[in-house]
Amino acid sequence: MLELTKDNFEQEVLNAEGLVLVDFYTPTCAPCKAILPEIEELAEKYGDKVKFCKLDISKARRLAIKQKVMGVPAFNIYKDGEKQKTLAGDDLKAEDVEEALKAFI
Template sequence: MLELNKVSFQEEVLESKGLVLVDYWSTKCEPCIELMPEIVRLSEKYQEKVKFCKLNILENRRLAIGQKVMGLPTIIMYKDGEKLWSLSSEFTAEDVEKQINNSL
């Protein structure tokens, strides 16, 4: 998974062609930490079809607010730089995988 920051977000997400999944997380978010191994597993499974990235909101608070991330964990799927869907707060890795498959 690619670790994003405010500089790389523009190029890797907003200017990217195809599907890009961004996992918005924080070191202080236990559900985020628990979910991360499952998101890594999904990134390995779908690596040919989806670019997987993560963004620590503690280090990139303004960027997260600009993307309307109001709670954690949050997953947002972008297609050709446009927000396609998002999941926030209470969801499972299965929910994420279902949404990924619906996007392919």
């Protein structure tokens, strides 16, 4: 998974062609840590169709707010730089993320 920063977010996500999944997280978020291995599995499974990225919002708060991410874990799906869908919440499952991705693939 590509590690995003406030410096490369625009280039890697907003200027990207095709599908991009961004995992918004913080290092101290237990649900974020719990779902990460499953998201990495999805990255292996769909990596040829979707660019998988993650952004530590504790280092990019303004960027997260601008993307309307108010809590973690949160996943945004972008297509050709436009946000298509947001999935968020402590009870979020990798299956939910996979189903959402399939709708755009």
